[in-house]
Amino acid sequence: MKLKDIADLASLADPAAGELDITGLTSDSRKAKHGYLFAALKGSRADGSAFAADAVGRGAVAIIAARDAEIGAPDVPVIRVEDPRRTLALAAAAFYERQPEIMVAVTGTSGKTSVASFTRQIWADAGFPAANIGTTGVFSPMRSDYGSLTTPDPVELHRVLQELADEGVTHAAMEASSHGLDQRRLDGVKLAAGAFTNLGRDHMDYHPTVDDYLAAKMRLFDTLLPAGAPAIIFADDGFSQRAIDAAKAAGKDVLTVGRKGGFIALKRVEHERFRQHAEVKIGNDIYEVSLPLAGDFQVANALVSAGLAMVTGVPAAAAMRALERLRGAPGRLDLVGATEEGAPAYVDYAHKPDALENVLTSVRPFTTGRVIVVFGCGGDRDTGKRPMMGEIATRLADVVIVTDDNPRSEEPAAIRAEIMAAAPGAIEIGDRRQAIRTAVEMMKAGDTLIVAGKGHEEGQTVGDVTHPFSDHAEVAQALKDRLK
Ligand SMILES: CC(=O)N[C@H]1[C@@H](OP(=O)(O)OP(=O)(O)OC[C@H]2O[C@@H](n3ccc(=O)[nH]c3=O)[C@H](O)[C@@H]2O)O[C@H](CO)[C@@H](O)[C@@H]1O[C@H](C)C(=O)N[C@@H](C)C(=O)N[C@H](CCC(=O)O)C(=O)O
Ligand SMILES: Nc1ncnc2c1ncn2[C@@H]1O[C@H](COP(=O)(O)OP(=O)(O)OP(=O)(O)O)[C@@H](O)[C@H]1O
Numbered sequence: 001m002k003l004k005d006i007a008d009l010a011s012l013a014d015p016a017a018g019e020l021d022i023t024g025l026t027s028d029s030r031k032a033k034h035g036y037l038f039a040a041l042k043g044s045r046a047d048g049s050a051f052a053a054d055a056v057g058r059g060a061v062a063i064i065a066a067r068d069a070e071i072g073a074p075d076v077p078v079i080r081v082e083d084p085r086r087t088l089a090l091a092a093a094a095f096y097e098r099q100p101e102i103m104v105a106v107t108g109t110s111g112k113t114s115v116a117s118f119t120r121q122i123w124a125d126a127g128f129p130a131a132n133i134g135t136t137g138v139f140s141p142m143r144s145d146y147g148s149l150t151t152p153d154p155v156e157l158h159r160v161l162q163e164l165a166d167e168g169v170t171h172a173a174m175e176a177s178s179h180g181l182d183q184r185r186l187d188g189v190k191l192a193a194g195a196f197t198n199l200g201r202d203h204m205d206y207h208p209t210v211d212d213y214l215a216a217k218m219r220l221f222d223t224l225l226p227a228g229a230p231a232i233i234f235a236d237d238g239f240s241q242r243a244i245d246a247a248k249a250a251g252k253d254v255l256t257v258g259r260k261g262g263f264i265a266l267k268r269v270e271h272e273r274f275r276q277h278a279e280v281k282i283g284n285d286i287y288e289v290s291l292p293l294a295g296d297f298q299v300a301n302a303l304v305s306a307g308l309a310m311v312t313g314v315p316a317a318a319a320m321r322a323l324e325r326l327r328g329a330p331g332r333l334d335l336v337g338a339t340e341e342g343a344p345a346y347v348d349y350a351h352k353p354d355a356l357e358n359v360l361t362s363v364r365p366f367t368t369g370r371v372i373v374v375f376g377c378g379g380d381r382d383t384g385k386r387p388m389m390g391e392i393a394t395r396l397a398d399v400v401i402v403t404d405d406n407p408r409s410e411e412p413a414a415i416r417a418e419i420m421a422a423a424p425g426a427i428e429i430g431d432r433r434q435a436i437r438t439a440v441e442m443m444k445a446g447d448t449l450i451v452a453g454k455g456h457e458e459g460q461t462v463g464d465v466t467h468p469f470s471d472h473a474e475v476a477q478a479l480k481d482r483l484k
């Protein structure tokens with residue numbers, strides 16, 4: 001593809017550069033190859049400008065850079081732009097031309113993975129070849145790839161979208177993380193609809209204030225979604241009104257779901273152990289839906305997903321029927337098994353205060369004995385959430401075991417100490433495997449165990465090394481060993 005086909009070359013003096021053949025794009029000089037377009041991005045740790053020469057040395061033939069970036073005098077054309085991240089994303093979208101016909105994105109502090117997965121399942125149920133992309137990877141009729149970032153970098157994202165389109169996927173749901181939105185990773189995705197679940201504390205190490213965090217999320221509505229496109233907004237969150245206002249101000253077709261919802265109104269919910277029965281009103285029709293998932297928050301996620309599916313071609317009745325067959329996303333209030341007396345053990349990805357609060361509150365109604373929770377906090381992430389999660393666990397669970405999550409570069413004992421300081425009476429067991437075993441061994445009839453924080457993750461990162469580790473496998477093994 002020619003350079004002129006993927007970038008605006010207004011800043012270039014020599015129009016002949018437009019004829020350059022571009023064979024790939026990257027913002028990481030180490031990945032540059034012959035014929036590549038390199039984007040020099042200012043990051044959180046490094047300034048990509050410093051690596052322009054490296055990229056050119058490896059074969060890059062043109063560079064995207066900020067107007068004021070100091071990149072020396074490389075012997076290749078330099079496209080100067082206001083917002084290099086956005087320019088890179090738009091170039092990636094032009095380079096990988098094809099995308100599934102109908103793409104939707106969901107943002108919010110919690111529930112993104114669940115909503116993206118549920119939306120895919122509802123579409124699939126209605127007969128559309130569908131995919132979802134996010135924290136747990138890429139799922140489609142032809143693949144189930146384990147993922148790492150919630151919102152992949154734009155080059156990777158557009159490569160995957162083209163592959164999905166070429167596999168015949170027509171509908172795709174993706175997660176829009178605040179990092180992803182802020183770093184323009186989704187700019188260039190042709191979205192048909194967007195959704196908002198909720199806003200709580202997260203990533204306060206990255207976003208200076210809550211307003212800034214909300215503003216990053218609202219880019220989905222004010223910048224990425226085309227005018228008039230549907231914005232499905234969960235109506236019952238503390239930040240719902242601000243999301244509604246932002247989407248309306250941006251000229252979107254705001255459709256609310258939930259108890260206060262206008263598009264899909266939740267009239268009543270009854271909890272059964274692993275199921276919930278909901279009465280839902282859509283237009284003048286009432287639907288009785290038996291949702292095969294535990295947890296109040298899953299009702300919210302199901303309604304947001306149904307909303308997304310309904311504005312992208314699924315009739316209301318079909319969407320409601322599909323909800324009765326939903327499977328939870330991997331590691332989201334994921335029932336691993338039960339003790340011989342029927343006490344359930346769940347793995348859940350709650351790794352932020354609101355999520356932990358929700359999951360512990362959700363299991364209380366069907367727990368006649370004790371709620372036992374095992375959790376820790378990741379290193380190199382927002383430290384402020386540690387005491388908050390200690391306090392929540394102590395308040396809402398009967399037995400609290402504080403263990404390691406992914407310590408990364410931090411001292412594991414120091415992370416635990418910050419949680420323990422706010423969790424009087426908690427048991428501290430650093431070794432996560434041992435912590436899980438201890439919890440499973442203490443389970444009695446009527447108890448519920450929640451192992452929180454790592455969900456679907458398949459490794460534990462200590463220092464720079466990721467060791468194979470799965471909460472699901474550990475809980476399953478410990479349950480099995482109880483029978484010995
Ligand atoms: C803090 C953060 O979000 N960092 C992301 C960001 O990196 P960065 O721009 O800050 O990188 P940097 O290290 O400062 O380097 C600056 C530039 O120099 C380049 N470089 C660097 C070295 C070199 O030799 N050559 C070179 O060209 C880098 O490629 C980069 O372009 O852009 C990169 C490319 O898109 C991302 O891979 C990287 O994600 C890192 C790995 C990460 O851990 N991100 C997490 C925090 C994240 O994004 N999480 C969200 C939310 C999770 C949730 O759902 O809660 C997610 O969407 O997953
Ligand atoms: N709608 C919701 N409201 C509150 N908490 C939720 C909601 N949905 C999920 N959770 C909690 O958050 C955890 C993560 O859910 P999920 O993976 O769907 O969210 P996410 O937004 O994708 O999170 P992440 O940003 O970490 O990828 C769940 O395991 C559950 O504890």
Ligand SMILES: N[C@H](CCC[C@H](N)C(=O)O)C(=O)O
Pocket residue numbers: 150351377378379381405406453454457
């Ligand atoms: N996407 C999140 C995942 C956190 C998961 C938790 N297990 C942790 O390591 O803190 C992040 O990178 O901040």
Ligand SMILES: [Mg+2]
Pocket residue numbers: 112113134135136150175
């Ligand atoms: Mg996610």
